[in-house]
Amino acid sequence: MKKITIKDVARNAGVSIAAVSYVLNGKESKVSQDTIVRIHESIRHLNYIPSITARGLVKNTSELIGVIIPQTEDHKQLVFENPFYSEMISAIEGVVREYGYHIILAGVDKGKTYLDISTSRNLDGAIIMGIYSEQLYDECKQANIPIVLIDSYVNDNSFANVGIDDELGGYLATKHLIENGHRNIGLVTGMIRKEGVVEKRFLGYKRALQENGLFYNPDYVFENSVSYVHGRSSGALIADKFPEITAVFAVADMVAFGVIRGIKESGKDVPHDISVIGFDDISMAHMFLPPLTTVKQQIFLKGETAARMLIEQIQEKNGVSVKSARSLIPLEIVDRETVRKLMN
Amino acid sequence: MKKITIKDVARNAGVSIAAVSYVLNGKESKVSQDTIVRIHESIRHLNYIPSITARGLVKNTSELIGVIIPQTEDHKQLVFENPFYSEMISAIEGVVREYGYHIILAGVDKGKTYLDISTSRNLDGAIIMGIYSEQLYDECKQANIPIVLIDSYVNDNSFANVGIDDELGGYLATKHLIENGHRNIGLVTGMIRKEGVVEKRFLGYKRALQENGLFYNPDYVFENSVSYVHGRSSGALIADKFPEITAVFAVADMVAFGVIRGIKESGKDVPHDISVIGFDDISMAHMFLPPLTTVKQQIFLKGETAARMLIEQIQEKNGVSVKSARSLIPLEIVDRETVRKLMN
DNA sequence: TTGTAGGCGTTATCAC
């Protein structure tokens, strides 16, 4: 089955290759009405589909957008256990497709660096979710294509940026607990790294305590990884050894699920004995039992925004590149059934 | 920032373009030891990365694999609410990357057909999950590239195939319920379409009933969509109006979550009043409360297998293409806490 | 062993 090319169309229509290319690229003003229809006919007849590859070679584009997402520790699979990422990708894919782009999904590997795939594939742009080593960002700069970062606090105006105010989120979550009468509030969290999302939430937690005259007790922060298992063991621990803790703030819904499980396994009830608030509002949050009270970030909107910003940057190749744009998605508490009002 | 090409490397190393190309393509036997090292040095020095695009043009490859996944009704987003797909994609991406391929994620749209993206991008292969219209499969055949179908019952040996024995799965689930003493078993399911995954599970359900001398009651099947919401309303309905039903088989874990929610909202308990078994064993199944009893299909293995089969097909371009391979992933009941043994 | 040159499918610049 021979591949049919622009040449075939030209021959079939009895015109030059250039003519075909013109109508293909909307420069129909340069071609007579007559040939236009002849060409269109041939195209349909031959079922011709232009090769993006070939076009890319000359135009130096690929209509491809890289989406980098975190991987599990062992670098074996993408971090998809957390639906957070899939929801975002879904959003990204949707808008990007509108503009004729496709996304290429990749975890960054040991051997192949990001830069490799970016330049070898001639990516038109990239969206990077999560936090990585300095090295990655350096590579990104070298790649020299539009990039938007999601949920990153690197302060580099080579990149556009979309995220949320994580500090505020942590603050809101904790305040919500406090307003419901809780005084001893645990924090179950991943590793608190400088300038990381998790650190900000932690900071918000501390600020809320402080503003309300509560004592910050380091023993109440259970720091390990943003995972269900860590949540689960922490939940059990809290239920067993910290009877004074009446509420916990988990830095992600997945963690919160674990916490609730752990608490229940220790024979206590959520929210009767211990209240729990999560963060993210992944779609599972409202399906969970009991439905999870959480800090809602509009994941879908976040992905959409990132994609829109990227496309914009790609298409304005010429104009003043408004690189260092920064977009903050608003936050909001969704009060469901895992936080109980303490009366006393 | 000028893009550096093979030409630059050649010049820098003081050799011909061909020589560089040779060492790049492992035909080092055609080049002297001396030039090899010179070339390697230049490559590293210049930080040269070959363009897959350009290579693709001549070799007629793209090192790109299309992954087609279902979309929501409105065609606006990918069906990622169900983590089932993300888990599989993660698996696919992992193995495919090992071989230097990348995956391109796309929903099939109204305008752009699958064929469009396949030929315009020059895909090396594709993995298609789910069920589509005849038209898609026709297009696939035209595309004339290796394709493996996941969870499809189209009987066409142009395609390799990986799936599970859905009929058996439905049978196992139902039998498990029966073995636990249940007699009136509801089925909550998506649309039962000819030759669809869901139909098979339904058939298995019927067979189990029959083999155990139970009456198949059409009123007990709640057919609508494979979704949480449908599960939820069905659960409520069953709890309210069908007191004789003591167990339900939900054709997907997501549905089961909904069923359980619906039942609880109607003031009944799972599994005390009504038992529920799901299907898939997505990772959320064991995190749910109560942990879901379900038919485990090894989602990760499924994706991996599909990817491996595809790669194999792609790389054997020459040899007898073993297209119509079919791989069945084994099934197994995972007994957790949503099915109760009835004593009577 | 090394280099020259044609070609992969497009686009875009020129002459005609």
Place this chain on the structure above:
DNA sequence: GTGATAACGCCTACAA
């Protein structure tokens, strides 16, 4: 309006 033709970056006979 139209059509050669030179790129784009790379691979690979074929010659040298």
